[in-house]
Amino acid sequence: MKAKYLSKRALGLHLSLVIWVSVCLSAGWWQVERAIEGSSLSYLYAIEWPAFAVLGFFGWYALLNMERITEHQEGARRDFEERMRVEAQVARQVEVAAQPEEPSMAAYNDHLAELATQPKKRLWGH
Numbered sequence: 001m002k003a004k005y006l007s008k009r010a011l012g013l014h015l016s017l018v019i020w021v022s023v024c025l026s027a028g029w030w031q032v033e034r035a036i037e038g039s040s041l042s043y044l045y046a047i048e049w050p051a052f053a054v055l056g057f058f059g060w061y062a063l064l065n066m067e068r069i070t071e072h073q074e075g076a077r078r079d080f081e082e083r084m085r086v087e088a089q090v091a092r093q094v095e096v097a098a099q100p101e102e103p104s105m106a107a108y109n110d111h112l113a114e115l116a117t118q119p120k121k122r123l124w125g126h
Helices: 002-006 008-037 041-064 071-098 103-117
Strands: none
Touching (some): 002 008, 008 041
16 A cells, blocks of 8 residues: 555656645635735636645546556456357347348348458549
8 A cells, every 4th residue: 555655656646736736726826816906707716726726636536546457357358348249249140030031131231242242442542
C-alpha cells in the first residue's frame, strides 16, 4: 500500500494536485476580489473555481486508486468474448436453418455470394 503512494506515477499525481488546487483557489480568490469591486458575474466564478479544485481532488483520488487489469483478468475477458462470439454464430446458424428461404431471397443471396468471390475493381486512382 505504501508503494502505491510513493511510486513515480503517484508523486506526479500529488504534484499535479497541489498545482491544480493552488491555481483554482488563487483564481477563486481573485474572483472574490473582483466581486467585491462590483463585478456581479464574479460571484459565480468565485464559487466555480473552488468547485474545480474539489473535482481535481476527486480526479486525483480516482487516478491514484485505479486498479490495473491483471493478465489473468485479461485472459478471462478474451475467453468470455470468444465464447459469446461462438454462441452468437451458433444462434444465427440455428435461426437461419429454422427458417425456409424464399426463392427470390435465395437467388439474391447467391448473387451476393458470387459478387463477393470476384476480384475487387479499383475505382479510384491508378
